[in-house]
Amino acid sequence: MSVVENGLPVLTAKDFATDQEVRWCPGCGDYSILAQVQKVMPTIGVPKENIVIISGIGCSSRFPYYMNTYGMHSIHGRATAVASGLKATRPELSVWIVTGDGDSLSIGGNHTIHLLRRNFDVNILLFNNQIYGLTKGQYSPTSEKQKVTKSTPFGSIDHPFNPSALAMGADATFIARSMDRDPKHLQEMLTRSHKHKGASFLEIYQNCNIFNDGAFEIFTEKSTKPNETLFLEQGKPLLFGATKNKGIKLDGFKPVVVEIGVDASVDDIWVHDEFDFYKAQILIRMFDDPRLENHLPRPFGVFYETERACYEDILNLQVEETIATKGKGDLDKLLRGKEVWEIN
Amino acid sequence: MEKQDVLLSDVVIKFAGDSGDGMQLTGTQFTNNTALLGLDLATFPDFPAEIRAPQGTLPGVSGFQLHFSSDRVFTPGDMCDVLVAMNAAALKANLAFLKKGGRIIANIDGFDAKNLRLANYIDGINPLENGSLDSYDVIKIDVTKLTRETLKDFPELGMKEKDRAKNMFVLGFLYWMYNRSLDSTINYLEEKFGKKENILASNIKVLQAGYNYGDTTETFTTRYKVEKARMPAGTYRSIMGNQALAYGLIAASEKSGLPLFLGSYPITPASDILHELSRHKAFGVRTFQAEDEIAAITSAIGASYGGSLGVTTTSGPGMALKSEAMGLAVMLEIPLVIIDVQRGGPSTGLPTKTEQSDLLQAYYGRNGECPMPVIAAKTPSDCFNAVFEAVRISLQHMTPVIFLSDGYIANGAEPWRFPKSEDLQPIHVKFKTDLEEDEHKFLPYKRDEKLVRPWAIPGTPGLEHRIGGIEKQNITGNVSYDPENHQLMVNIREKKVENIADYIPLQTLDSGPEKGKVLVLGWGSTYGAIESAARQLQWEGHAVSHAHLRYLRPFPKNLGEILNNFETILVPEINNGQLIKIIRDKYLVDAKAYNKVKGVPIAKGELVEEIRKYL
Secondary structure (H helix, E strand, O other): OOEEEOOEEEOOHHHHEOOOOOOOOOOOHHHHHHHHHHHHHHHOOOOHHHEEEEEOOOOHHHHHHHEOOEEEEOOOOOHHHHHHHHHHHOOOOEEEEEEEHHHHHHHOHHHHHHHHHHOOOOEEEEEEOOOEOOOOOEOOOOOOOOOOEOOEOOOOOOOOOOHHHHHHHOOOOEEEEEEOOOHHHHHHHHHHHHHOOOOEEEEEEOOOOOOOOOOOHHHHOOOOHHHHEEEOOOOOEOEEOOOOOEEEEEEOOEEEEEEEOOOEOHHHOOEOOOOOHHHHHHHHOOOOOOOOOOOOOEEEEEEEEOOOOOHHHHHHHHHHHHHHHHOOOOHHHHHHOOOOEEEO | OOOEEEEEOEEEEEEEEEOOOOHHHHHHHHHHHHHHOOOEEEEEEEOOOOOOOOOOOHHHEEEEEEEEEOOOOOOOOOOEEEEEEOOHHHHHHHHHHEEEEEEEEEEHHHHOHHHHHHOOOOOOOOOOOOOOOOOOEEEEEOHHHHHHHHOOOOOOOOHHHHHOOHHHHHHHHHHHHOOOOOHHHHHHHHHHHOOOHHHHHHHHHHHHHHHHHHHHOOOOOEEEEEOOOOOOOEEEEEEEHHHHHHHHHHHHHHHHOOOEEEEEOOOOOOHHHHHHHHOOHHHOOEEEEOOOHHHHHHHHHHHHHOOOEEEEEEOHHHHHHHHHHHHHHHHHOOOEEEEEEEOEOOOOOEOOOOOOOOHHHHHHOOOOOOOOOEEEOOOOOHHHHHHHHHHHHHHHHOOEEEEEEEHHHHHOEEEEOOOOHHHOOOOOOOOOOOOOOOOOOOOOEOOOOOOOOOOOOOOOOOOOOEEEOOOEOOEOOOEOOOHHHHHHHHHHHHHHHHHHHHHOOOOOOOEOOOOEEEEEEEEHHHHHHHHHHHHHHHHOOOOEEEEEEOEEEOOOOOHHHHHHOEEEEEEEEOOOOOHHHHHHHHHOOOOEEEEOOOOOOOOHHHHHHHHHOOO
């Protein structure tokens, strides 16, 4: 805390760092995410004491220890449920859930979908590294098929989750994707997540340089990024490629890649609308395995946003309305009940 | 023929019929009517786990036992004086529990060929007609026919709807037999069916018809009366266990000033607590029907972390699912009340039957050294005070607390001399709001003389801190894998719970001499059976005493002393011997066990016989 402006302390990223030694492996993508979160926190206009970070178990879930806010490192998969109880009772708090692909989609999958459908006004930061890091390298529910890991020496058999599609299926009201290696975009997505009123589901591709190094290299490396990624911007055509020479056109319900000036003009390109419920589902399903030929680029940005009442607001409204109409509860009246008798 | 009134002191009635026959309602109505007369009473509803088990079969029998008396009542009674049998299966399932010479009120229609076959009576044999019931006083009524006859002027009601009022006929008849007014049930019907005029009018008509049937039929000459009970003076109401528990939580919320948050997943026999609490938003109660048992407890942990009174309710299987989260609450050292309304186990077990078999789970059923206080209620109304205590301990000692009830307590009813709000002790809770002068940084695990850590909730400027399930350094709360520190923290968590013994009342005897032959030591719902058995033996002149434990962990400080004053310690439990293991372990006494695990309460009679073995 350094300067005081208009009576309010002006905070910097440093004010959000703790005195605890950060213990992720050197080179882990988590460092970048922590740095971006620490940069964004001073800008969102929430007093530090009103920010709570709740995590489950896994590498990413050590996050709260490194943030000088309120925080709880809970148990495996349950951060979403802990956060639900906190937000239900303390709606004024800014609650952030830090979780991984195993924590939120495997052991805690149930709580994740239920939090989304209830639409608590919280932010889920899903660090997706497509591997189990803390348990030293087993495949995760987002690992690509045929992945050889410690627990799958013959290659994994499970079909992976598309996390954003799962969130869409659970009627999430804000769904976005970003990556550890694009700080600016990540900061923007964190800010958008905060601004959204309702449950924000932000999937962050995060490199585990020990057990799954390079899992997202194709999306993050300068040489491949332009052709493999599609950055979504509201109201803008879905263009990609080094010179924005390629775009996505809808052929019926099917997205296809076209080349501007060759087989389409810019006017033919699908214009992104974050509020389009139906098109969001097509966009979210652009999830081709980049190892395949003629695959579609992977979208990043806000897929979908909508407004829906938040669980905690309705819950508290019910309490307020009951008290407003019936008055505050009278304990003596409650204990007495309807029928009593006297013994002398 | 002239009708005469006979004065009785003690009656046990069992209402038994198909699970769709409305026996629970009939029993509850008769209970309320009885309570309003100022009689002491105890009830025992006993129903199948299936909502509508196959009609007419033995597994489909639903029962409700009511014991009322002008004397003190401690149990719903071992044997009944009157058995209402709506069908053959109901008779077959309950005849063994009817006293010899007792009265059977049988619905003839429920003894037709089909019902007899469904109840597994050998072809053609009708117990109402073959003389097998000669040693009983059998009253045969064709309830179905009489009900239909009564409702012949209700053409708009179908046969099914008419038959649904059968239980009102029986209830009306019993009201006549026991000299009762119909008012309480008419009031109830008006409230329930106020807007459905037809249903209301038909039910009242059948109720009255049942009453008039007793009054006008010449064969019934005797009516019975039971005088008011000699209970402590005061204002009473009838209360069920789960209801008292819900009220206790609301009272504790009011008296601590912390809003109540309940995270719960429906499970028999605990769901009624969720139902009851969800109605009381006017007290600021927030209920959250979670997606599963784990979310139920972890959401309550989240609420508690935010400064609410976090509570979760469940039964045995749900307790098992919550274990890991209980460990988290122990590590976080935050308040949380976990309510286990025990039922028959293991696994799904006997969902609607009672058992006391989760005590060891409550004591030890978690990974690591994970001590938590354990408190148990002994009767339906005792749930109120006992859960109030659970909340007090949880909030004042910054610890999760396990509260044990069971199916028998949860669904049983009894008269309750309810307290006044002003007589309930406030529960003082103080959040930490500022750093002390000598503190540069908030130290979340710096303890007071009770070893209790400060409670600082999110939203408090300057006290930002992190807590979690990983072992932490004492005082600072930072993550620590240091061997010495882990030993220290294990010891502190244990000592913190043991210290609670300084803040709970000493154990007293429920009845009997301070020194003697046998001490019957119990916990939970065996209270009534033990107390009535002990009283009988005391009356016979034996040195038998009864001590009933509310505080199971830690035990009251003087418990060891009490145990030393008796030649034999007998521990009856509805399990295979759980409290006794802990007692033997802690006090090195050769305590004797009496165990029964049949899904039903221990009866007074069997207990008297058991105690005699040690006299």
